[in-house]
Amino acid sequence: MEKIGRYGEYGGQYVPETVMNAVHELEDAYKKYIDDPQFNAELKELYRDYAGRPSLLYYAERMTKDLGGCKIYLKREDLNHTGSHKINNVLGQLLLAKKMGKKRIIAETGAGQHGVATATVCALMGLECCVYMGSTDVERQSLNVYRMRLLGSDVVSVESGTGTLKDAINEAMRDWATNIETTFYCIGSVMGPYPYPEMVRNFQKVISEEIRSQLMEKEGKLPDCVVACVGGGSNAMGAFYDFIREDSVRLVGAEAGGLGADTDKTAATIARGSTGIFHGMKSIFLQDEFGQIAPVYSISAGLDYPGIGPEHAMLHSTHRADYISITDEEAVCAFEYLSKTEGIIPAIESAHAVAAALKIAPTMDKDQIMVINISGRGDKDVYSIARYRGNDVSN
Amino acid sequence: MNRIEKCFDELRRKNEKALITFVTAGDPDLETTEKLVYKMFDSGADIIELGVPFSDPIAEGVTIQRASLRSLNGGTNLTKIFETVKRIREKTDKPLILMMYINTIYVYGTERFFAQCREYGIDGVIVPDLPFEERDEVIGEAEKNGILQINLVAPTSHDRIREIASASRGFLYCVSSTGVTGTRSSFTTDFEEFFGTIKKYVRCPYAVGFGISNPEQAKKMAGYCSGVIVGSAIVRIVAENGRESVDKVGEFVSSLKKAI
Numbered sequence: 001m002e003k004i005g006r007y008g009e010y011g012g013q014y015v016p017e018t019v020m021n022a023v024h025e026l027e028d029a030y031k032k033y034i035d036d037p038q039f040n041a042e043l044k045e046l047y048r049d050y051a052g053r054p055s056l057l058y059y060a061e062r063m064t065k066d067l068g069g070c071k072i073y074l075k076r077e078d079l080n081h082t083g084s085h086k087i088n089n090v091l092g093q094l095l096l097a098k099k100m101g102k103k104r105i106i107a108e109t110g111a112g113q114h115g116v117a118t119a120t121v122c123a124l125m126g127l128e129c130c131v132y133m134g135s136t137d138v139e140r141q142s143l144n145v146y147r148m149r150l151l152g153s154d155v156v157s158v159e160s161g162t163g164t165l166k167d168a169i170n171e172a173m174r175d176w177a178t179n180i181e182t183t184f185y186c187i188g189s190v191m192g193p194y195p196y197p198e199m200v201r202n203f204q205k206v207i208s209e210e211i212r213s214q215l216m217e218k219e220g221k222l223p224d225c226v227v228a229c230v231g232g233g234s235n236a237m238g239a240f241y242d243f244i245r246e247d248s249v250r251l252v253g254a255e256a257g258g259l260g261a262d263t264d265k266t267a268a269t270i271a272r273g274s275t276g277i278f279h280g281m282k283s284i285f286l287q288d289e290f291g292q293i294a295p296v297y298s299i300s301a302g303l304d305y306p307g308i309g310p311e312h313a314m315l316h317s318t319h320r321a322d323y324i325s326i327t328d329e330e331a332v333c334a335f336e337y338l339s340k341t342e343g344i345i346p347a348i349e350s351a352h353a354v355a356a357a358l359k360i361a362p363t364m365d366k367d368q369i370m371v372i373n374i375s376g377r378g379d380k381d382v383y384s385i386a387r388y389r390g391n392d393v394s395n
Numbered sequence: 396m397n398r399i400e401k402c403f404d405e406l407r408r409k410n411e412k413a414l415i416t417f418v419t420a421g422d423p424d425l426e427t428t429e430k431l432v433y434k435m436f437d438s439g440a441d442i443i444e445l446g447v448p449f450s451d452p453i454a455e456g457v458t459i460q461r462a463s464l465r466s467l468n469g470g471t472n473l474t475k476i477f478e479t480v481k482r483i484r485e486k487t488d489k490p491l492i493l494m495m496y497i498n499t500i501y502v503y504g505t506e507r508f509f510a511q512c513r514e515y516g517i518d519g520v521i522v523p524d525l526p527f528e529e530r531d532e533v534i535g536e537a538e539k540n541g542i543l544q545i546n547l548v549a550p551t552s553h554d555r556i557r558e559i560a561s562a563s564r565g566f567l568y569c570v571s572s573t574g575v576t577g578t579r580s581s582f583t584t585d586f587e588e589f590f591g592t593i594k595k596y597v598r599c600p601y602a603v604g605f606g607i608s609n610p611e612q613a614k615k616m617a618g619y620c621s622g623v624i625v626g627s628a629i630v631r632i633v634a635e636n637g638r639e640s641v642d643k644v645g646e647f648v649s650s651l652k653k654a655i
Contacts, residue, residue, distance in 0.1 A: 291502030
């Protein structure tokens, strides 16, 4: 038995003994299929015919002119079926689950995007689905809860802790340990025990691979900067991965500052966190001096998580990527800005990336190129943004 | 010799089974925890596990989750637990184990943690989210300070049992069934097969826990191994009776010891 799945000091497999064999079983299946031509052909077909890939790379001309800096492109993951990048990973994992003969799927969800994607693909593949969601998120993302139920999934509201993403993961892990023989845990981000961080990244790296080829076609060169929001970090890993080896490409992650990274109402893990071991991985977490995981806050349910994937922790510690925190107010302004400037309503999560771009783009040269990953669409957030602005849009 | 090993040696000589009991430290407060420890030892507990409360105890069922929360809300932390252990050690020489999550050890500082375990008189640690593959996280410091790291095996461990069991010291913690801690009305595990495999490879005593909630279950499970571990059933009495729970826990522990 040897240590595997490390990103520098980060990563690992810190899970209870009860689930270790299942983790190994998943690892074996993942290794068997990830480079299997037949598996990849099936996945590619699903990406194309079901999810609608490749997603568009759109030149944001009005935004570019308005900011007066570099040329800005938007990677339109919001145009995927189910409205976010989450479908990329779910199609990959559930195709794998089917090959493994698993019939019952569980997932956690924050904003509901991963839950909706999982419920969708379970419907497509005829699998039983149970989604765990924190009670706070159930309340602020009620539309997605109804969508999941409509798709035939059970949605379990988790009351413990702060009723957010971390608590949903705790409860999904308990379910997994209980129903381990029959159940496949479809983790939604680049987190958890190995092989999840690597597997989820590999199912998301299609984003950066497409950006590369689409930009080559349009501009004949690589981007100078790629910006993505980071909660657990799956859309960012997907958008970064193919460029990590390209030193000329600056990688920027936008994490959720909440009311400010210097306040207690924040989810800015990189800015305020420290190394710890939780949810199956060694990584960076928001926690107190005794290792109690901190209650976190962000307007964005999808970024409201006290940790970050281990590969991001490494990219941060090696300074390969920069992570900046964006406040609720900045994200909401960026949400409104993109809606009015380009006619694209981004998810409040993705609006954090847009907010980071609003700061960085004006400092770059006109002949440089920035790509912002628009990880999801913002329909789900309209109510909460209206509420944030003091408008009543309920009927 | 470590107190845990000595305890099992003595029990074997007397042809007795070990009763290992668990309470969450600081539930409802550390003064009550201290009283519960004395009472449980007086009532027949051979080894006591003190649960170190954690914000996100993924291996626990609702009973211990709530106990952790009550304890944390009362301001319990590892430093205060060590102070309580120090006081307990002035009055008893029986084995004490900390059951805790790896993050608590890691953030406290692994070196500092195990040095303090030795200083204050902790004999072993059980870390449910530290599987065998990741034992290097603690094993060096634990051994340096003479603290036993108690390994776990589960019915889903299958071919892993061999390596884990044969490397275990103190005792091997056998998880009765899949799932989290908490009482169960019945078990679906094939115990003959599970304990048969363990017996083949283990070179130390082995005790069974998870879901054992009454004297009848304890008696039946003790038939398979060297001891039984009872946690949630005791924590529930503490939850219902708070500071007044000491005598009731004592009666329950006596009934368990008599049964095995």
